[in-house]
Amino acid sequence: MSDTPELKYTPLEEISEIHATLRKSFKAGKLRSIEDRKTQILQLAYLIQDNYERFKASFASDLGRPTLETALQLDSTISDCKIAYDRVEKWARTEKAPFSMNFAALRPVIRKEPKGVVLSISPFNYPVWLALGPMIGAIAAGNCFVLKPSELSPATSGLLAELIPKYLDSDVVRVVLGAVPETTKLLELPWDHILYTGSGRVAKIVCAAAAQTLSPVSLELGGKSPVVIDPKCDLKTAAKRIMWGKCVNAGQTCVAPDYILVPEQSEQTVIDALKEAHKEFYPSAPDMSSDFSHIVNKSHFNRLKNLLDKTSGTIELGGQTDESKLFIAPTIVKGVKGGDSLMSEELFGPILPVVPVKDVDAAIEFINSNDHPLTLYVFSQDSAFKNKVFDNTQSGSAIANDTLLHCATDGLPFGGIGASGSGYHTRKYTFDMFTHLRSSIDSPSWLVIDMALGSRYPPYTVRTFFL
The missing domain is CATH 3.40.605.10 (Aldehyde Dehydrogenase; Chain A, domain 1)
Structure with missing residues (x-):
C-alpha cells in the first residue's frame, strides 16, 4: 500500500x-x-x-x-x-x-x-x-x-x-x-x-x-492446524465456523484452520457447504467487501500466490489475486495431496486445501506424520469420534465444533507443543x-527439629533417617 x-x-x-x-x-x-x-x-x-x-x-x-x-x-x-x-x-x-x-x-x-x-x-x-x-x-x-x-x-x-x-x-x-x-x-x-x-x-x-x-x-x-470432519456432523454450522476462522484477518491467524481432512466420499459435500457459507459472508465479492482484510505486504502476497500457482489440486472457489490491492480471495482447493505445494508450509492466508482421506484413522495418521500443530479442530457430535482424534494425536489445543474462540476463553492456556x-x-x-x-523454608531453632533430623549430621551412624 x-x-x-x-x-x-x-x-x-x-x-x-x-x-x-x-x-x-x-x-x-x-x-x-x-x-x-x-x-x-x-x-x-x-x-x-x-x-x-x-x-x-x-x-x-x-x-x-x-x-x-x-x-x-x-x-x-x-x-x-x-x-x-x-x-x-x-x-x-x-x-x-x-x-x-x-x-x-x-x-x-x-x-x-x-x-x-x-x-x-x-x-x-x-x-x-x-x-x-x-x-x-x-x-x-x-x-x-x-x-x-x-x-x-x-x-x-x-x-x-x-x-x-x-x-x-x-x-x-x-x-x-x-x-x-x-x-x-x-x-x-x-x-x-x-x-x-x-x-x-x-x-x-x-x-x-x-x-x-x-x-x-x-x-x-503456529503451524498447519488441521480440521478433521465427521461427515455426520452439523455440516452447515461447521462450514460457517471453519470459513469464519479461515477468513478472519484474511487467514493471517496462527490458529486459523490450515487444511481440512475429510473422507473421500464426503469431500464434495463439505466443499459445497463451505461455498454456501462463503456466499452468505460475501454476497457480492470479497474484494468489494469492507469485511475482508488484505495480505500484509507484497512478500507474503507473492509467497501465497506462488503456493497457489503450483498446487496440483482443483480450485473450487476463489483463486483471484490482485497485487495492487494485496488481495487474495477466499480460496477452496479440492483434491490436495500430502506432497502438494499448499501442504509444504503454514499458509497464513485465505487459502483452504481440502485433503481427501479414506477414514478417520487415515486422518489421524496424516496428522501424526507431520509436526504437532498449534491447534487441532474436530467437527463431530459423536463423543467417540472426537475422543479418538484427540486421544491419538498431539497439538497445542484440541478444539471441537468451533474455531479461534479458545484463544479468548478466560482460564485456558494458549501455547504449542513441539x-x-x-x-x-x-x-x-x-x-x-x-x-x-x-x-523458601524458615526452619526454627527448635531442639525437636534437630532431634528429628539429627542423623543428617556427621559423624554418621548405622541409623538412617529417611526423608
Whole structure:
C-alpha cells in the first residue's frame, strides 16, 4: 500500500541504554508493590480506550481490518487488563506447600517473584493483542518490559511507540522499533525471559542467540492446524465456523484452520457447504467487501500466490489475486495431496486445501506424520469420534465444533507443543510465564527439629533417617 507510514527505527546505540535503564529500574523495585503494578495495568487499558479510533485506523492501514474484527481485538485486550487488575493480588500471593508431617515445622512456601527484565518480539497479525497481552502479564508479575513490535504493521507499531511513553512509566516499559539489525542487537543482550511469536525459521535464530546469554525463551510458532470432519456432523454450522476462522484477518491467524481432512466420499459435500457459507459472508465479492482484510505486504502476497500457482489440486472457489490491492480471495482447493505445494508450509492466508482421506484413522495418521500443530479442530457430535482424534494425536489445543474462540476463553492456556511452540500464555498463564517460583523454608531453632533430623549430621551412624 503506497500510503503505508514509515517507522522511525530505534538507534542501535540506544538499545543497550534502554536495557540498562530497565535493569536499574527493576533492581530499584519499581514494580515491587501490587499497587504500582495495578496502576500501570490501568494505564494500559486507558491507552486503548482513549485511542480506540486511532487504533481502528492503524489496523485499516496495516491490514485492511474490518471494523468489527478490530473492535474485538481491542475489547479483548481491555478485558485482559481488567482481569489482571482484578486478580493480580491473588496471582502474586505466596503459596503454602502441601502439608507434610515431616516438613510442616519448616514452614515451606512458594514465593511468586518477577523474573526481571523481559523481552517480547510480537508479530504483525494481531499487533495490539499479541503486543500488549504479554505486557499486561509481565507487568502484573512485576517485571520491566521491552516490546519489539513488528515492522510489518508500521501504523500500529508506530502508534504503540508513540502512546506507550505517554501512558506508562518509561522506567518500566520501553518500545524498540526496527527490523533485523535492531532485533539482532536486542538478542545480543541478556534477558530474564524472551517471548517470541512468529515463524519457526526465525525462532531458531532467536533460540540460538538466547543460548549465548542463557536467556530462557518461550515460543508461539503456529503451524498447519488441521480440521478433521465427521461427515455426520452439523455440516452447515461447521462450514460457517471453519470459513469464519479461515477468513478472519484474511487467514493471517496462527490458529486459523490450515487444511481440512475429510473422507473421500464426503469431500464434495463439505466443499459445497463451505461455498454456501462463503456466499452468505460475501454476497457480492470479497474484494468489494469492507469485511475482508488484505495480505500484509507484497512478500507474503507473492509467497501465497506462488503456493497457489503450483498446487496440483482443483480450485473450487476463489483463486483471484490482485497485487495492487494485496488481495487474495477466499480460496477452496479440492483434491490436495500430502506432497502438494499448499501442504509444504503454514499458509497464513485465505487459502483452504481440502485433503481427501479414506477414514478417520487415515486422518489421524496424516496428522501424526507431520509436526504437532498449534491447534487441532474436530467437527463431530459423536463423543467417540472426537475422543479418538484427540486421544491419538498431539497439538497445542484440541478444539471441537468451533474455531479461534479458545484463544479468548478466560482460564485456558494458549501455547504449542513441539514445532508449534513452547510455554503457555494469555492472562494468568502469561503472569506465570514471567514469574519465578522461588522455594523458601524458615526452619526454627527448635531442639525437636534437630532431634528429628539429627542423623543428617556427621559423624554418621548405622541409623538412617529417611526423608
